[in-house]
Amino acid sequence: MDTFIAVIIMFGVLVAVHEWGHLYVAKKAGILCREFAIGFGPKIFTTKRNETVYTVRLLPLGGFVRMAGEDPEEVQIKPGYEIGLVFQEDGRVGEIIVNNKSKHPEAKVVSVERIDLEERLFIQAYGDEEEGLQTFHVGEKCDLIVDEQPEQIAPLNRQFRSKSPLRKALAIFAGPFMNFVLAFVVFVLIGIISGVPQNQAAFGELQDDSPAKEAGMKQGDEITSIEGQPVDSWQEMTSVIQKHPNEEINVEFTRGGEQLSASVETYSRTIEASGQEVGMVGVRAPVDHSVLGSIQYGGSQVIEVTTVIFDTLGMIFTGDFSLDFVSGPVGIYNYTGEAASMGMVVLIQFAAMLSVNLGIVNLLPLPALDGGRLLFIGYEAVRGKPVDPQKEGMIHFFGFALLFLLILVVTWNDINNFFL
Template sequence: MIETPGILVTILSFVLVIGPLVFVHEMGHYVAGRIFGVKADAFSIGFGREIAGFTDRRGTRWKFGWLPLGGYVKFAGDMNPASQPSADWLALPADERQQTFQAKTVWQRAIIVAAGPFVNFVVAILILAGFAMAYGDIRMPPVVGGTAPGSPAAQIGLQPGDRVTALGGRGIETFDDMMRYVRIHAGETIRVDAVRGTQAFTRDAVVATDVQRDRFGNEYRVGRLGIIGGKPIVVPVSLWEAPGVAVRRTGQIVSMMVETLGQVITGRRSVKELGGPLSIAKVSGEQMALGLDAYVFLIALVSINLGFINLLPVPMLDGGHLFFYAIEAVRRRPVEPQVQEWAFRGGLAAILALMLLVTFNDLGNFGLWKNLAGLIG
C-alpha cells in the first residue's frame, strides 16, 4: 500500500529543511563579511517581494521574500552581479567605500564567499557526529559472506571468505564502500579485484539493476552485485572520535555526488534522474513521516548538497566567484568586467535552464505528463 504524507506536512517539512539551511548559509557570508568590516545592506531569506522584515541599528534590512527557494546577503557597494568596482562605487565617500565588499583584498573576498558553503558542511558534520555518538560506527570488512543465487557475484565465482580489495580500480576498505560504489554503477561492467587466501584474482562483472519501490511509491534504480556481507560490528564512538567519523562520512557522500554528476555529464546516467525543489519537498514530507531520525539525516544530506552545489565553478554560484578570485590572484588583477558580466549572464541562463529541466522532471515524477497524455489520448 502506497502511503503519502499530506500536502500541509510536505510544505511544512520542506520549509523546515530549506529555511534554516539557507539561513545558516547566508549567515556564514554575513559573519565573515562582518569580521572583515563589510557592511551588509540586506539579509534575505527567500526571493522576490518582501513580506516581512526589519532594519537593525547597523542599517541592515533583515527580511523574508515570498519565494522561499533561497536567499542572499547584499553587501554595501554590491552594485552588479560580478561585484566589480563601478563609477557609482568610486563616487562613494572614502569611509563608506572602505566598508564595501569591493574594497577588500582578494583573499578576504574569497573567505567571505566560501564561508556560506563551509557552514553548510559544518552543519552536516555536526548532525552526522551526533548520529555517530548515538548509534556508533558500523564497520564490516569487505569479505564475502555468501552470494545470492544467479547474481553477478555468483556468476563470476566469488566464494565465502573472499575479500574484495577493489571495484572498478577503486580501493575498497569496508563493505559499505562496496555497497556505495555498486549502487551508482547499475548496468555497467566493472573489474572486481579480490583475494582468496593468499591468492589475488580479478574478474569482470556486469552490475545488475535492481528497481526498488518504497512505501511512498517512489522507484529507485540501484546497482547490485549480490554479495552477502557478514555480521556488522558496531563500534562505540566517543565525543572526540565523532567529528572524525562525521568528516569521513561527509567525504564519502561528496565523493558519490561527484561521481554521480560525472555520470550525468558523460551520459552514463539519465538527466531524468535530476530532481529539484519539488522533489526535495516530496522527500522532506516522506522523511518526516518516517520519523525524526530519517528527517534529521535528510537535513544533513541537503546541507551537504547545498554546500557542494554552491562550490561548483558556475558563475552566479559561490564557486563561480571563487573561480574568478583564483584567476585574479594568479594574474594579480581582476578579470575584465565585461568578461565577468557575460560569464554571469551565461551562468544565470544555465541555472534557469537547469531549474526548468529539474522542474519538468519533478512534474513527470509526480505523474503529471502521464496523466495529461492519458487525457489527450
C-alpha cells in the first residue's frame, strides 16, 4: 500500500507540473483553457476557478489541458435550431440554452437564422411572430448550456488555432520543459539537504562502531596514502580499501595540517552482482552543502540522465534495443517500491529521473505526444497555413492508439520479468 501511495503522489506531481506548464503559457498567450485534468477516465473531483475547470480523474496515467480551438468545437448551433437566451445586465446574451429549455423559464426561446460565436459574436433569430427577425449581441464569456453543463464560448482570438506558430509551440513545449525544471530543482534541493558527494580522498561521515572510528579517525581527515599507495580521489581511496577485505591496513592522513597515521581493521562486504568480497571501513564520501555546488550538481544530474536516455533511444538505430530497456506502469511501480524501501531521498531522486524521462519521451516526434504536435506546428510555420484540424486529429488518434498498444506490450513484458 505504501508503494501504491508513493506511485500515485509521484505521478500526480509529475503530471501536474507538466500540465501546469501547458496551462500557464497558454493562458499567457490568451488561449481559453477549458479544463486542466490529472488522469483520464471518469471524474472523481471537479472545481472551477476563473475560466478553467480543474479535475482529477480515475486513471492516474497522465493528464491534459483542453485548450479551445485545439480540436474542433463539440457543440455547433446551426440555422433552424431552437435555443434559449438568457441576458446579462448589459443586454448581451450571457447563456445559450442548447437543450432542456423547459428547465429555464427565464430564457427567451428563439429560432436561429444566423449565428457567429467566433468573430462577430451575434445571433440573428426569430422570436414571436410579432417581433420578426432580431439581432442579439453575445457576451465574450457567454456559456453554452448543454445537458445543464455550462461551457464558455471561445471567440477566435481566444482559440489555440488563431495564435502564431511561435505561441502555439511555446504552449506545447512548456509541458516537457517544466519536467526538466522540476528535475533540476529536486536535484538542487537534494544537494543542499543531503550534500553533493565530492571525489576527494577524505573521510565524510563515519558510521557508529565503524573500524575507522574505532581507529581514532574523524570526519574531514584527508587521506594521503593507504598501505603506502598514494591516493588523490575518493574513487582511488575506496578502490585500494576494497582490495583488502578483513585485513589491517595502514592509513596515512592529515588533520589540521598535521601528518598522522592509523591502523584500521577492515571488514568485508559481498557485491551481489559479482559475488566478490570487498573491504570496507565504514565511512561515507565527503559532501558539499553549498548552494552553488548544489546548482552545479542539479544541472549535471539532468544532463547525465538525459544522456543515458538518449543513449538508450539510440540503440533503436543500432539494433541493440530491447524491451527490457523500457518499463511500463508495472515496471515503474516495482522500481518505485524499491526506491521507497531505500529511503525518501532515493525515492525523490528516482522521481526526478522519471521527470526527465517524461520530458524527453513527450518531445519525441510521434503523433499524440507533444513532440508530434510541435512537428505539425513546425510544418505550419514552413507551409504558411495549418494542417486541416480533422486530418491532424485523426493522425493523433491513431498515434494514441499505437502508443496505448505499446504500453500494453511493455506492461506484459514487465509482468513476465517481475512475476512470471
